[in-house]
Amino acid sequence: xxxxxxxxxxxxxxxxxxxxxxxxxxxxxxxxxxxxxxxxxxxxxxxxxxxxxxxxxxxxxxxxxxxxxxxxxxxxxxxxxxxxxxxxxxxxxxxxxxxxxxxxxxxxxxxxxxxxxxxxxxxxxxxxxxxxxxxxxxxxxxxxxxxxxxxxxxxxxxxxxxxxxxxxxxxxxxxxxxxxxxxxxxxxxxxxxxxxxxxxxxxxxxxxxxxxxxxxxxxxxxxxxxxxxxxxxxxxxxxxxxxxxxxxxxxxxxxxxxxxxxxxxxxxxxxxxxxxxxxxxxxxxxxxxxxxxxxxxxxxxxxxxxxxxxxxxxxxxxxxxxxxxxxxxxxxxxxxxxxxxxxxxxxxxxxxxxxxxxxxxxxxxxxxxxxxxxxxxxxxxxxxxxxxxxxxxxxxxxxxxxxxxxxxxxxxxxxxxxxxxxxxxxxxxxxxx
Ligand code: LLP
Numbered sequence: 001x002x003x004x005x006x007x008x009x010x011x012x013x014x015x016x017x018x019x020x021x022x023x024x025x026x027x028x029x030x031x032x033x034x035x036x037x038x039x040x041x042x043x044x045x046x047x048x049x050x051x052x053x054x055x056x057x058x059x060x061x062x063x064x065x066x067x068x069x070x071x072x073x074x075x076x077x078x079x080x081x082x083x084x085x086x087x088x089x090x091x092x093x094x095x096x097x098x099x100x101x102x103x104x105x106x107x108x109x110x111x112x113x114x115x116x117x118x119x120x121x122x123x124x125x126x127x128x129x130x131x132x133x134x135x136x137x138x139x140x141x142x143x144x145x146x147x148x149x150x151x152x153x154x155x156x157x158x159x160x161x162x163x164x165x166x167x168x169x170x171x172x173x174x175x176x177x178x179x180x181x182x183x184x185x186x187x188x189x190x191x192x193x194x195x196x197x198x199x200x201x202x203x204x205x206x207x208x209x210x211x212x213x214x215x216x217x218x219x220x221x222x223x224x225x226x227x228x229x230x231x232x233x234x235x236x237x238x239x240x241x242x243x244x245x246x247x248x249x250x251x252x253x254x255x256x257x258x259x260x261x262x263x264x265x266x267x268x269x270x271x272x273x274x275x276x277x278x279x280x281x282x283x284x285x286x287x288x289x290x291x292x293x294x295x296x297x298x299x300x301x302x303x304x305x306x307x308x309x310x311x312x313x314x315x316x317x318x319x320x321x322x323x324x325x326x327x328x329x330x331x332x333x334x335x336x337x338x339x340x341x342x343x344x345x346x347x348x349x350x351x352x353x354x355x356x357x358x359x360x361x362x363x364x365x366x367x368x369x370x371x372x373x374x375x376x377x378x379x380x381x382x383x384x385x386x387x388x389x390x391x392x393x394x395x396x397x398x399x400x401x402x403x404x405x406x407x408x409x410x411x412x413x414x415x416x417x418x419x420x421x422x423x424x425x426x427x428x429x430x431x432x433x
Pocket of ligand 1: 065068208212250292294335391
């Protein structure tokens with residue numbers, strides 16, 4: 001096992017994913033290549049679904065936050081596993097629709113839904129809008145009235161929590177483009193407006209405090225602040241909040257320095273706190289929604305590259321250049337995210353070489369990691385970066401006119417392409433001059 005139990009080394013000394021030889025996969029499908037282990041995604045979905053029902057009650061629903069990894073097949077898989085989904089754009093909604101995902105189990109997020117998005121979502125029959133702000137509330141209400149429907153909504157609330165994570169991925173702080181802060185009174189104002197608004201069924205409230213969080217305390221704080229707010233709404237408005245969406249954010253093990261998270265037990269701990277807080281605050285236990293993205297898909301994925309060069313800059317450092325980089329994984333460039341890398345065709349050798357892993361873009365910041373412990377590779381070797389299932393393909397770009405890699409899913413000894421590799425023809429498809 002390397003970091004996660006679906007990653008291992010075979011007799012040939014090659015890295016395997018779900019029992020399949022990654023060097024063979026790279027040969028067959030080309031590189032760069034995203035590879036996902038389907039069983040791992042399904043197992044994570046079941047862990048969330050079973051634990052949510054067991055600890056929060058039968059009506060609890062985990063949503064897959066599909067910004068983490070979005071393509072038609074993943075929505076089919078989420079549907080089969082009984083998940084709801086969180087979509088944040090017309091594009092994600094369209095993909096979910098193409099996959100035949102049940103619209104009533106879609107939660108439509110985002111801090112700036114355009115009129116077109118709102119209409120498209122209503123045309124699809126999206127079950128719940130998570131309304132971010134007063135302008136959006138008015139727009140959703142106007143569309144609902146025009147259509148003669150009642151749109152079920154949650155309101156996005158900002159509890160004002162610092163979950164001790166990277167500054168750029170904190171979204172629960174008061175000074176945020178997302179949601180309505182409780183401390184400033186804005187949250188109560190929008191609740192009152194939503195209760196009064198025509199064509200709106202205010203089902204509940206939502207918060208999301210951040211991402212890659214390993215401690216339970218920030219979730220406890222969020223639960224406390226949100227249930228107290230529910231009690232305030234009950235007191236001030238004589239109105240009962242029926243649904244509480246606690247967002248996503250549980251962390252994932254990227255390197256051996258990260259600890260493993262027991263997701264079911266984390267859900268149990270959060271449920272005990274929510275139940276106790278409801279009793280304490282004199283409110284009925286709401287239906288609870290969870291919204292994980294990263295922890296459902298990150299571990300399932302790896303990225304395979306071909307090594308182009310190994311350059312030793314005397315007195316400084318060693319550079320390994322691969323045939324991908326920030327266009328397929330911008331997370332080191334954006335957040336200095338730490339990854340584990342190994343040479344897939346020498347996976348049983350000691351990782352006793354230190355190197356900076358460089359991409360192929362014309363930009364010095366195009367790195368996948370620095371000071372990485374890895375086997376010393378040679379040109380032509382297959383290099384694997386592990387735990388790339390979340391926020392890699394979904395954040396990929398065509399910078400430097402690099403086509404996006406294919407996505408291959410493996411399951412029980414079979415591999416299948418679930419997203420085709422882009423071609424140069426795809427790159428010029430929309431150029432009209
Ligand atoms: N719900 C909402 C409203 C969110 O904004 C997010 C993530 C999630 C759920 C899922 O959170 P997760 O379980 O994945 O932590 N691109 C960054 C991550 C941005 C997260 C944005 N929101 C990265 O690569 O680390």
